[in-house]
Amino acid sequence: MSHAYYQLPNGRVASIDGHCDFPPLAEALTDPNGLIAIGGDLSLPRLLSAYHQGIFPWFSEGEPILWWSPSPRMVLYPDALKISRSLQKTLNKKVFEVRFNTAFRKVITACSVTARTQQAGTWITQEIIDAYCRLYEAGYAVSAESYLNGELVGGCYGVLIGKMFYGESMFHHKSDASKVAFVTLVEHLKNQGIGLIDCQMKTAHLASFGAHEIDRAEFALQLATLTQTPPK
Structure with missing residues (x-):
């Protein structure tokens, strides 16, 4: 199905309402x-199609x-992870107990209400949470x-496809x-053989x-292999 397009001041953007797939990345x-x-839905097939393409x-x-x-x-290559001295001290003291996948909805909901510097409101709407x-x-x-x-005081979440992890958001109360x-x-993730972690946009924190x-082209090239390779 061919795309309809929205004309914006800095170019045109494809409409993906109905059964339209995403346009080539070169059209971004x-x-x-x-x-x-613009458009479409947040169904499981649509989201998986998007992430496979780096969208x-x-x-x-x-x-x-x-x-x-x-x-x-x-992006972050797991082998390149840097840990500051102060954070390493906190890790060594085992101040926090870290668990995986025991409170996903609580984590994403907490991320949705966390105030962000230079960001009004949240992009993590109820529709996003449910999706x-x-x-x-x-x-x-x-x-x-x-x-x-025993109290949840911080966390993060993301999407995992094959050996590719897409980081989404994090929050902390401590x-x-x-x-x-x-x-x-x-x-x-490193122990599972994950090859790359997507961090989306540049921040000093990341x-x-x-x-x-x-570059986006290099990112897409790596995705093509990593998303098709199962983790350990």
Whole structure:
């Protein structure tokens, strides 16, 4: 099925309502955020198709679904993980108990209400929460949770396809709680043979863990292999 297009000031963007698949990545707008499509749904097949191609949804309440493929792309190779001295001290003290996949909905819900610097509101709407919980129930999403005295105080979640992990969001109610969950998850993914962690957009916080930017074409090339290779 051919695409209809929305004409925007900086280019045109495909409509993927109905049964339209995503357009080629080369059609993404040339700004760093890389808007590539508008519309569609958050069904399991649609989300899996998107992630296989390095595309993810990001939109606010009341907007149509917006799909993005940034270039450059922020990524972290598990072997390149950096842990600061202060964080290593926290890890050594075992301040938090880290669990995997015991409170996925609680983690994504907590992420949705966490205030973000320079961001008004949240993109993690109830529609997103329900869609990613379906991904989790189907075995394609993962959460890591930090507990203190039995209370959930931090965590992170993302999408796992083959040997590719797509980090989505994190939250903390205690200092270092999300960082501990994240680095513990990275080590866990490394042990599973995961080859690359998608961090989406550049931030100083992610760079401090060893993440760096690569071109979208290089990112897509690696996806083609990693998403088709089962983890250990």
